[in-house]
Amino acid sequence: MQTVTPKFVNFDATIPSLSMEKMKKIEVLIPAKIIQNKISLIFSLFEKTINNVEEEVKLLEKQYHFYRNLIFDKLTVK
Numbered sequence: 001m002q003t004v005t006p007k008f009v010n011f012d013a014t015i016p017s018l019s020m021e022k023m024k025k026i027e028v029l030i031p032a033k034i035i036q037n038k039i040s041l042i043f044s045l046f047e048k049t050i051n052n053v054e055e056e057v058k059l060l061e062k063q064y065h066f067y068r069n070l071i072f073d074k075l076t077v078k
Contacts, residue, residue: 018026031039
């Protein structure tokens with residue numbers, strides 16, 4: 001892939017900038033549709049995995065609180 005090189009950047013200003021003319025000359029490589037689909041599938045699988053892990057964490061926290069309360073309720077003098 002090609003990166004933006006200093007030859008496109010205007011350093012004369014306080015804030016470096018790119019002119020529209022120079023931006024039009026920058027080449028952006030786009031992967032083939034099949035590769036885009038594979039990338040999309042990978043991201044979808046990661047998202048599902050993350051959601052599953054988050055749900056599992058919530059359930060484990062509930063379980064932890066249940067058993068913690070059960071133990072301390074038995075220890076509490078009534």
